[in-house]
Amino acid sequence: MVEPATDTIAATKLVPLLKDELDIVIPTIRNLDFLEMWRPFFEPYHLIIVQDGDPSKIIKVPDGFDYELYNRNDINRILGPKASCISFKDSACRCFGYMVSKKKYIFTVDDDCFVAKDPSGKAINALEQHIKNILSPSTPFFFNTLYDPYREGADFVRGYPFSLREGAPTAVSHGLWLNIPDYDAPTQLVKPLERNTRYVDAVLTIPKGTLFPMCGMNLCFDRDLIGPAMYFGLMGDGQPIGRYDDMWAGWCTKVICDHLGLGVKTGLPYIYHSKASNPFVNLKKEYKGIFWQEEIIPFFQAATLPKDCTSVQKCYIELSKQVKEKLGKVDPYFDKLADAMVTWIEAWDELNPAGAPAKVSNGKA
Amino acid sequence: MVEPATDTIAATKLVPLLKDELDIVIPTIRNLDFLEMWRPFFEPYHLIIVQDGDPSKIIKVPDGFDYELYNRNDINRILGPKASCISFKDSACRCFGYMVSKKKYIFTVDDDCFVAKDPSGKAINALEQHIKNILSPSTPFFFNTLYDPYREGADFVRGYPFSLREGAPTAVSHGLWLNIPDYDAPTQLVKPLERNTRYVDAVLTIPKGTLFPMCGMNLCFDRDLIGPAMYFGLMGDGQPIGRYDDMWAGWCTKVICDHLGLGVKTGLPYIYHSKASNPFVNLKKEYKGIFWQEEIIPFFQAATLPKDCTSVQKCYIELSKQVKEKLGKVDPYFDKLADAMVTWIEAWDELNPAGAPAKVSNGKA
Numbered sequence: 001m002v003e004p005a006t007d008t009i010a011a012t013k014l015v016p017l018l019k020d021e022l023d024i025v026i027p028t029i030r031n032l033d034f035l036e037m038w039r040p041f042f043e044p045y046h047l048i049i050v051q052d053g054d055p056s057k058i059i060k061v062p063d064g065f066d067y068e069l070y071n072r073n074d075i076n077r078i079l080g081p082k083a084s085c086i087s088f089k090d091s092a093c094r095c096f097g098y099m100v101s102k103k104k105y106i107f108t109v110d111d112d113c114f115v116a117k118d119p120s121g122k123a124i125n126a127l128e129q130h131i132k133n134i135l136s137p138s139t140p141f142f143f144n145t146l147y148d149p150y151r152e153g154a155d156f157v158r159g160y161p162f163s164l165r166e167g168a169p170t171a172v173s174h175g176l177w178l179n180i181p182d183y184d185a186p187t188q189l190v191k192p193l194e195r196n197t198r199y200v201d202a203v204l205t206i207p208k209g210t211l212f213p214m215c216g217m218n219l220c221f222d223r224d225l226i227g228p229a230m231y232f233g234l235m236g237d238g239q240p241i242g243r244y245d246d247m248w249a250g251w252c253t254k255v256i257c258d259h260l261g262l263g264v265k266t267g268l269p270y271i272y273h274s275k276a277s278n279p280f281v282n283l284k285k286e287y288k289g290i291f292w293q294e295e296i297i298p299f300f301q302a303a304t305l306p307k308d309c310t311s312v313q314k315c316y317i318e319l320s321k322q323v324k325e326k327l328g329k330v331d332p333y334f335d336k337l338a339d340a341m342v343t344w345i346e347a348w349d350e351l352n353p354a355g356a357p358a359k360v361s362n363g364k365a
Numbered sequence: 366m367v368e369p370a371t372d373t374i375a376a377t378k379l380v381p382l383l384k385d386e387l388d389i390v391i392p393t394i395r396n397l398d399f400l401e402m403w404r405p406f407f408e409p410y411h412l413i414i415v416q417d418g419d420p421s422k423i424i425k426v427p428d429g430f431d432y433e434l435y436n437r438n439d440i441n442r443i444l445g446p447k448a449s450c451i452s453f454k455d456s457a458c459r460c461f462g463y464m465v466s467k468k469k470y471i472f473t474v475d476d477d478c479f480v481a482k483d484p485s486g487k488a489i490n491a492l493e494q495h496i497k498n499i500l501s502p503s504t505p506f507f508f509n510t511l512y513d514p515y516r517e518g519a520d521f522v523r524g525y526p527f528s529l530r531e532g533a534p535t536a537v538s539h540g541l542w543l544n545i546p547d548y549d550a551p552t553q554l555v556k557p558l559e560r561n562t563r564y565v566d567a568v569l570t571i572p573k574g575t576l577f578p579m580c581g582m583n584l585c586f587d588r589d590l591i592g593p594a595m596y597f598g599l600m601g602d603g604q605p606i607g608r609y610d611d612m613w614a615g616w617c618t619k620v621i622c623d624h625l626g627l628g629v630k631t632g633l634p635y636i637y638h639s640k641a642s643n644p645f646v647n648l649k650k651e652y653k654g655i656f657w658q659e660e661i662i663p664f665f666q667a668a669t670l671p672k673d674c675t676s677v678q679k680c681y682i683e684l685s686k687q688v689k690e691k692l693g694k695v696d697p698y699f700d701k702l703a704d705a706m707v708t709w710i711e712a713w714d715e716l717n718p719a720g721a722p723a724k725v726s727n728g729k730a
Contacts, residue, residue, distance in 0.1 A: 142575075142576055142578075142662065143576065144578075145577060145578060145631050146541070146546060146561065147565060153559065153561070153562060154561070155548060155552055156552065157547050157549075157580070158578060158580070158612070159578030159580075159609070159611075159615070160549075160578055161659055162551075176511070181519075182510075182523050183521075183522060184524070187520055187521065194518065195518075196518070200512060200567040202567060206572075207571075207575035208575075209574045210572035210573075210575065211507055212507070212508035213507075213508075213509075213510060213522050213525055215523070215524075266508075266510050286523075290527065293524065294527070294528050
């Protein structure tokens with residue numbers, strides 16, 4: 001049986017890494033009591049809280065945290081008509097936080113995620129591991145059988161080309177979950193009691209050309225390198241699906257990372273995922289996605305971007321055209337999604353004018 | 366500090382898996398005392414020992430093991446002029462054992478590999494784990510973030526296409542090494558004291574389209590599915606390189622597995638690798654390979670096989686033509702190697718006539 005850590009203070013570092021260069025983005029509909037457990041790890045950082053649902057509700061944030069909070073009214077005010085690209089009543093709204101951040105790095109975490117313990121019983125500083133992952137290169141062009149070659153005690157094995165040992169810049173670090181695994185509704189229904197208790201002590205690069213199911217629960221990325229591709233799509237209120245927000249972002253991101261020569265890592269760190277969502281509700285949200293992903297994934301597997309797509313924005317606009325052309329036939333939803341992808345990029349560029357320096361946040365909103 | 370297990374008897378299974386369907390192939394130049402430690406795991410199986418070097422030397426095999434042993438005279442006698450494709454004074458000679466086996470599965474292990482311990486201190490039955498790997502499907506077409514979805518306590522995560530959940534047949538199980546890692550000579554020279562102490566509790570499929578450095582130290586494969594691609598090339602005596610035998614087999618095998626829709630797994634099981642080979646000797650063997658692999662790997666990454674290559678043999682012959690055409694320019698060695706690849710297939714087919722049933726071995730030679 002795995003249990004969350006209770007002593008997190010002992011595991012704190014004295015000097016937090018990237019303190020002024022990273023924002024923590026949290027989508028929520030409730031008071032953020034879960035932050036108490038993360039306090040030793042998160043308190044030095046700035047939080048961007050994206051409040052979903054009723055904007056008149058007051059979300060309590062524990063004392064001592066440096067944060068800004070946006071509700072739906074804020075999103076509508078800041079983006080105007082372009083706010084249509086930000087989902088409502090779905091944690092997909094978190095991507096608004098990516099857009100308003102001015103930092104180089106984003107860590108996003110769900111409010112039902114707690115601090116996990118490693119096999120020695122020590123509280124895992126998930127953020128610190130993500131930062132390690134993202135600051136060291138990736139190896140997307142050839143597989144290293146001893147996993148991350150840049151990790152202490154590891155290296156490239158015999159037969160690994162020397163020309164590839166500098167690696168590629170890491171754009172994404174995808175962390176995993178102990179306790180409740182990230183299963184779809186059918187698997188939740190079939191295996192209601194399954195818990196993930198296996199701590200796999202590895203970080204690895206997902207090879208170029210390979211897609212993966214990216215979960216938004218415990219995710220870090222380099223905004224400068226890949227931010228505009230981290231759009232979580234149209235989900236929830238008024239949309240025919242939910243729970244594909246992070247998947248959509250993952251497929252788009254991976255195709256663009258592959259095109260631009262950027263790396264995506266998965267593995268450590270683990271968080272402790274406390275609560276399984278309701279599988280019946282999930283099935284309702286997911287069932288169209290379960291059909292559609294059978295066409296979406298071959299689409300992304302076959303997608304190629306022209307050479308003149310040299311920025312994430314250009315790649316993303318090109319991808320939106322291909323979505324419209326190829327997936328529009330699957331369902332009119334994808335026409336709407338393709339338009340929203342364009343709106344997202346317009347809104348991103350409006351809030352992040354080219355050449356604007358990444359500013360250090362001034363504290364609470 | 367990792368140490369090998371000492372109590373292996375306690376870890377034995379009562380009924381050994383695939384007892385009559387698997388041969389253990391061991392290349393050696395010395396007495397096989399290392400088998401004592403493996404006795405509880407290997408004794409139920411048939412061994413094929415390929416004696417390298419001076420055929421007049423007597424190799425002692427501990428009592429109680431069921432084995433056949435081939436030295437260079439045997440290889441020359443059995444293959445006649447085709448024996449030229451089997452390396453001499455190099456562990457690449459092991460692939461002769463793959464050819465004379467009549468079993469469906471092969472496990473090959475080096476004679477400086479001992480039984481490793483898992484983090485709980487239990488002796489690892491490497492063969493049992495390989496058999497589990499090879500009898501369960503692979504997932505080469507999409508990455509599962511919780512690693513092997515067929516393992517107990519794991520499954521496919523949200524966003525994994527249902528149409529791909531049957532997986533693909535597993536052709537290869539590549540195991541890893543605790544203690545001495547499989548480094549090339551330059552890395553050995555730079556990090557003489559590095560030991561692998563990290564036990565990563567995972568098995569994963571190497572995605573389609575991704576090459577990897579396959580090590581022959583601790584390797585299992587399905588002879589029926591991929592055997593003829595497991596040629597370990599021309600190494601050692603009279604050849605310009607060594608230590609690229611398993612790499613060569615790995616690159617060819619992976620390209621062919623990708624073409625035929627077969628899976629390659631890596632990760633568990635670990636063996637305990639006891640002795641680092643001499644880095645100065647290794648550098649001499651490797652240095653041409655270090656240059657050449659910079660051209661070999663792009664060659665294999667770009668290699669495609671025509672649709673009418675529907676058997677491993679056809680794929681391998683086609684690959685030999687491409688080697689001659691594309692790598693022949695790099696060095697005349699590859700012309701010779703391409704010819705040897707053809708000879709290997711001819712010899713394979715001679716010893717393994719089409720439609721011949723996999724026979725159960727009758728015991729000692």
